[in-house]
Structure formats: C-alpha cells, structure tokens
Amino acid sequence: MTNIATRQGGRPAGAKVSTHRGGQIASVIQWSAERGIFVVTGVLIVAAAVFVQGFASVVNITDVFHRAAPVGIIAVGMTFVVISGNYLDLSVVPQVATSAVILIAVSNSYGLLPAIVVATLVSLVYGLINGVAVGYFKANAVIVTLATTYIGLGVLRWVSGGNIFFGPRGGTIDTLGQLKFGPVPLSALVLVFMAVLLGFVLSRTGFGFALRAYGSNKDATRLAGVATSRVVLGAFLITSLSAMIAGFVLAAFSNTAVSTVSTGMDFGALAAIIIGGNSVFGGRGSILRTVLGVVFVSVLTNILVLTDIGYGWQQVAIGVLIVLAVSIDALARRVGK
C-alpha cells in the first residue's frame, strides 16, 4: 500500500519538468521514511565495528545484547498498542518491575512454577484493566496507563517494602540468566523468539489485520463489523505479557529484583518504536521496524558509552532522533498526498 503511494508521489511529479526537483525530493523523503532505518542501522554497525575501539569484541557484543533485550521485548509488545493508535502503555514500568520482583521473591519461597503463575495472573490483570478502560470506555490511553502506573508502583513498593530481592546463586534463574551461546545470551534469543511470534501475529493473523485496520481508520473498521474494543484489549494484553517476560529476563540477568529496576523503560521502548519508523498515528508499522529501532538505539548508546560521551548527550541524541524520525514520517505523508 505504501509502495503504491511512493510511486504515485514520485512518478507523475517527476514526469513534469517544472516540478522535477520537487518530485525528486519527495521520493527521497519517502524512500527514507520507508527504508531509511534499514540503511542507517547497517551503516552505524559497520562504522562502529571499524572506527570504535572495543565495539567488535565478544564481551561488548554480549553486553549490547543484554542491555537491548529487556527494552526490546517491551518494545515488540508495545508496538501493538502504538499501531492501534493509542500512543503507548506507560504502565510497563510497574509491570516489568512487578514481574521481576515476583519471579525472584516468590520463587525463593514457593518455587519457580508458582512464581510464573502469579506473575502471569498479575500481568493479565494489568492488561485487562488498561485494555478495558481504553478499549471499552474509550478513555485516553496515556491517562489510563498513567493512573495504573501510579497504582502499580504504589502497590509494588508497599508490598515489597522497597527491598532488593536476591535469588540463590547457581539456582535455575541464575543459570538461565547467565546462559550464553557464543556471544549471544539467552535473553537475546528470547527477544528474537518474541519478535518472530508477535511479528507473525501482527502480519499474518486476523487479529493483526484488524488491529492495523483499526489503527488506520477506527470508524471504518468498527462499521465493517470488527469488535474493535476487543482488538484494543488484545493489544494491551500482548503488551502486558511482553512486559512480564521482559521483567523475567531482567531479573534473571542480575539474579536480583527491586521496584526501581525498570525506570524510564516506558519512553525508552517508545523511542525505539518511533525511531524504527512505526507511525505514531497508528495503522502503519511492523515488528521488524521495532527490532531495528531497538538495535539502532542500543548500538548508538553503546558507541556513546565506549567513546566516553556522557549520559546527557545520549539523551539529547535520542530526543533528536525521535523528532527526526517522526518529521520524516510526517513529511512523507504530506508529499505522498
């Protein structure tokens, strides 16, 4: 669909001599909105491998994977909420921390399986509350998930007492968290698995189709007889379950959990989704784009750390990239018309 738009925007304009240059600029903009992230990510990785000392070492690559995995898993899930046109799920912050704390604390006392069951139940409750409020009550997703963030963090800190929980050294969680295949840790494989699974759901199932349709035109989708409220609920449930798995991965890596473990991951995940080129207006986007966004942000952050550029500049870079990515998207839409 977007390919057709590119052709329509590019060719007729290019055919007329007077608007020839305008047509070229338009196709450049549209090309960068479509394919930009693929090229930029590739160039960044090659450049880093060549110019940045210590980037291409096994230790460093493992480190990049470890840092990218939790945010990546959240982002892959949250892509569904973004594509449904509901901006983001702020409450992934308490969800990730809660599942991390439950995994360590409950498995310390009752074993691994009960911990996973409890975490899944809690995650479903989050997804249901957010999804029903946004899907059925048509409430604004930012405010709903802001409220559940307040409640969730409050409950978590109250119940956990703000304590840090440690898993037993050499236990199942610890072993899995340290498991590596060459430079690739298990957490990265979990991210790949989630991306493949959710990519299939988004692009190949009826639910994924309905979600994308809803994101691009809410009224038309509803009038076509799709149970749109249920679709939105589904998007929030997927985000919640992904956040739970991200919490597991995070807890397993350090074998510890604390209520502040996931601070900033809400906007971090959203930044990756947007920089990957998913449209924040809903409707357009893919899991592959999200993964590329995650890779790009992680590699960039890693380069800035390796070259001793401070945390402040990292934030500036991410902010500028968000605005840049969305500006290209907005301009491509305009010239595509």
Add this chain to the structure above:
Amino acid sequence: MTSLQQHDIASGSLDRMWAIGARRPEGRGLILLVAVVLGALLFEPGVFTAYPATLGRIALIGLVALGLTAVILMGELDLSVASTLAVSGVVMAMIPNLALGIIAALIVGLIVGAINAFFVVVVGINSFIATLGMLFALRGLALVLSDEQPVRLADVDDGVAFGAPLIGPLTPRVLIFIVLLVGLHVFLTRMRAGREFYAVGGNRAAAKDAGIPVTRRIFTGFMISGGVAALAGAINTLERTAATPTAGSTVLLASIAAAIIGGISLNGGRGSIIGTVIGTLALGLLQIGLALAAVQQDIQQIFIGAVLFIAVVTDPASLRAVAANLRSSMGRGGGATAEPMPSSPQPVAHQ
C-alpha cells in the same frame, strides 16, 4: 418496570447532581474536592492549620498545570514541561546575576515553546511525540550544562528571602500562582485570542475556515506552557538555592493528573482554568492530607492513581461509549446476559 421507577425516584436528586457534574466539565473535580475537604475536616484537620505547606505544594504542581491547560485546550499535549523546568533552572543558576538569570530562564522557556509549536504546526508532527523528543533532548541538555551536578545559586540570600511569606502567609510562589491563574483565566474567557483557543481545540478545520489564525494560536499556547514551566523552574531554583538537572520529573505526571481531574478534555475544546485549579486543589489537599495522616508514600500514590483512573473512566464520553458497547453486545447475545438496561440517556450514571 416498577423497580426501575422506584430506583429513579430514589436517585432523583443524585441524578440532578450528576447532571450538573456531567454538564460542567469541572463537576467531577468539584465533587472530588468536596469529598477531600470533608474527609480532611473529619480525619485530618491539620491540613488546614498547616496551610503554608499545603499552599506551597499546590502552587508547584498548579503552576505547571496552568500552563498545560492552555495547550491541552487546543487538543495538544506538552510533555516537555518537566525538562523545560530543569533546563531553565540550570540556565538561571549558571548566570551570576539573579535578575538576568531569571530573564534568561524565561527566554529559554519561550524558545522551547516556539520549537515545540514549530514541529507541531509547521512540520506537522503529533504534539505528544514532538514534545516527547523535547523531553529527552532537554533533559540531556540540562545534564550536559550542569555536568550532572546540582548548580548552586550564586545569590543564596535572595533565594532564602524568596521563600519567606510576603503578604500574610502567602509566599511569593503562591502569589505568582494566583496572579498567573487570574491572568490566564481572564485571557481564556475574556480576550478574543484566548477564547479562540477553544475553537482551535473544538474543531480545528472549522476554526481555520472561520478565519482564526490557528498557527499563531498554537504558537501562543506552547509558548505559554513553556514560559510557565520555565517560571516554575526559576521559582524552584530560588527556593532550593540550587538547580538540579533532574528536577521536575515528578511534576509532569502530577500536573497532567491535576488538569485531567479538573475536567479538561485531552481532545481539546473543553475545560477551564478554574477546573485545573480545582483539580490541583483536590490533588494537593489529598496528598498533604494523606501525608499528615502518616499514610505511607506508596499508599498515597495508590490513592492518586485510583482517583485519576476514576476521573478518566467516569468521563461522560467514556460512560456513553461503554453503554453503547453494552447495548450492542446485548443485541448480539440476545439478552442472555441481561441486566435491566435503563433507557435514560446516561444509563450508567447512577453509579
């Protein structure tokens, strides 16, 4: 049928109250404020004797919320206020002369607002995302400028003097809040440019057709919210006699919550400065009351979250949406899950 009628009679006065609450966007905020005040009178009268602290707290959240109101009325959002507050505070503390510093801080805020508006109107980005980018970039800038350390104010004495009460118990911060609230209220209700904010938020295309300079109004709105955030940053820096690069991170969510509880619609066109003040008062009193009652901070957060959640799902539009949903699903399910559906226009309103 008879049980339904009885129900109607019993809840008649409640209905009337609800009708007022639903018609005026400030209604639910007012109900909450009354409930909080009553609760405080019953359980924690200390809230009112400790009013200097209460007022200070309210003024901090309220100032940012006032600026946000101007933007949200036009159906836009400004997430960058938190970082604007931090950056302008740092800039102010870096300039040795206090007056020059404050002016520089305000200019920073206005520039940030203009940049936000540029991306929203000229480039055409969704304001939520544009200001999210600014939130990151400015937070980074604050950290870079301050070298990730708190910047001490050169002129500490003036900072201390600023925290002292000026008229009665009112500190300059509270007075600035009151002046700004009156000023913005007059602007949005009595002046042409301000009233046009509602038109821009209600129906942008129609506003444009009616000859309203939409672009200029949006620039004004973002510059108000940027400038007010910078003012809050300057006040914060004065009172603490130092600027922290991470200041404002908790203020953002609290001020959005205050505006929402005050009945402002995120879709634009509905809400008022009075509503935002009511929301701020309710939220501030609730927070201080719970703190004085020695309720743990975690549980205070749960309360605030619950209030916000209730405020957003009891929005009249939300209730209509869920009622329509129920009706359509009952139509499909043939009434198998039937609860009696009242036929009044706002069926779920009794709860």
